[in-house]
Amino acid sequence: xxxxxxxxxxxxxxxxxxxxxxxxxxxxxxxxxxxxxxxxxxxxxxxxxxxxxxxxxxxxxxxxxxxxxxxxxxxxxxxxxxxxxxxxxxxxxxxxxxxxxxxxxxxxxxxxxxxxxxxxxxxxxxxxxxxxxxxxxxxxxxxxxxxxxxxxxxxxxxxxxxxxxxxxxxxxxxxxxxxxxxxxxxxxxxxxxxxxxxxxxxxxxxxxxxxxxxxxxxxxxxxxxxxxxxxxxxxxxxxxxxxxxxxxxxxxxxxxxxxxxxxxxxxxxxxxxxxxxxxxxxxxxxxxxxxxxxxxxxxxxxxxxxxxxxxxxxxxxxxxxxxxxxxxxxxxxxxxxxxxxxxxxxxxxxxxxxxxxx
Numbered sequence: 001x002x003x004x005x006x007x008x009x010x011x012x013x014x015x016x017x018x019x020x021x022x023x024x025x026x027x028x029x030x031x032x033x034x035x036x037x038x039x040x041x042x043x044x045x046x047x048x049x050x051x052x053x054x055x056x057x058x059x060x061x062x063x064x065x066x067x068x069x070x071x072x073x074x075x076x077x078x079x080x081x082x083x084x085x086x087x088x089x090x091x092x093x094x095x096x097x098x099x100x101x102x103x104x105x106x107x108x109x110x111x112x113x114x115x116x117x118x119x120x121x122x123x124x125x126x127x128x129x130x131x132x133x134x135x136x137x138x139x140x141x142x143x144x145x146x147x148x149x150x151x152x153x154x155x156x157x158x159x160x161x162x163x164x165x166x167x168x169x170x171x172x173x174x175x176x177x178x179x180x181x182x183x184x185x186x187x188x189x190x191x192x193x194x195x196x197x198x199x200x201x202x203x204x205x206x207x208x209x210x211x212x213x214x215x216x217x218x219x220x221x222x223x224x225x226x227x228x229x230x231x232x233x234x235x236x237x238x239x240x241x242x243x244x245x246x247x248x249x250x251x252x253x254x255x256x257x258x259x260x261x262x263x264x265x266x267x268x269x270x271x272x273x274x275x276x277x278x279x280x281x282x283x284x285x286x287x288x289x290x291x292x293x294x295x296x297x298x299x300x301x302x303x304x305x306x307x308x309x310x311x312x313x314x315x316x317x318x319x320x321x322x323x324x325x326x327x328x329x330x331x332x333x334x335x336x337x338x339x340x341x342x343x344x345x346x347x348x349x350x351x352x353x354x355x356x357x358x
Contacts, residue, residue, distance in 0.1 A: 077341030174309025187223030192253030235298035295325030
């Protein structure tokens with residue numbers, strides 16, 4: 001499929017310091033779009049100036065949530081070059097999410113090519129200040145104008161770019177977690193493994209409750225027994241117990257995080273035993289009570305690593321520590337080092353962006 005590029009004639013003013021702006025609140029000059037029509041397939045692939053969309057209010061995405069998305073980043077190295085981190089994994093996960101919602105599949109190589117050209121065109125927007133990056137948001141959604149429940153026909157796929165500072169305003173420091181024992185994020189057989197908007201909408205009530213009580217994030221339990229730990233906020237979660245790393249198994253209701261996968265690879269290569277298994281809240285409480293829990297952290301693209309300093313479960317609070325644990329700090333330093341090109345990449349995770357603009 002041909003990809004057309006139309007450059008803006010009115011470039012926007014770039015933020016003086018991306019570290020001071022909110023996460024994902026400003027956008028670059030251009031966006032990528034392509035459309036899907038049954039019988040025709042994907043067509044009209046284009047990179048064009050960023051603009052508002054004109055979508056009929058009866059479009060199914062507004063009424064039935066037929067939408068999936070991804071999130072990854074472009075990083076500027078000390079040498080001034082720009083690179084992505086494992087973008088092919090994001091593209092494949094988006095295909096898996098689309099299959100779950102039954103949105104049209106797409107050519108992963110073409111989407112990666114479009115993403116590369118879009119970032120290359122707007123690479124002047126990739127910030128260089130410490131901790132900053134260019135957030136990349138692909139999204140696919142149904143555009144059928146029909147309020148009846150039916151299979152998906154028409155669709156649109158877009159990519160937006162947004163220069164960002166640190167996801168967590170306070171920087172890398174331990175956060176407090178409320179273990180949610182009423183609401184659930186997802187159930188096995190549902191959409192938990194897919195990156196779709198409904199999963200995050202379903203998390204809002206518990207997150208608001210945690211925030212009102214003074215906690216930073218929610219720890220989710222499984223939707224069947226409300227016994228097994230799944231995720232923390234919008235991230236995967238890991239625990240260091242008696243020298244071992246334990247993380248919830250991917251049972252179908254847990255998002256298969258790319259940062260999670262990277263952490264497991266790094267930890268095993270470092271010599272840690274990593275267990276991917278069912279991990280109950282009772283086992284967590286026992287480890288907290290006995291002191292066997294040495295560290296805990298969330299991991300995801302936006303925050304990379306988020307150390308956990310305190311858990312609260314059924315009105316009882318347990319403190320792990322007020323400082324970043326050494327394992328979480330090492331993971332953060334290693335991952336961000338690879339992402340920003342300061343640490344050698346032995347895994348082939350880095351994907352360079354051409355310096356020439358298309």
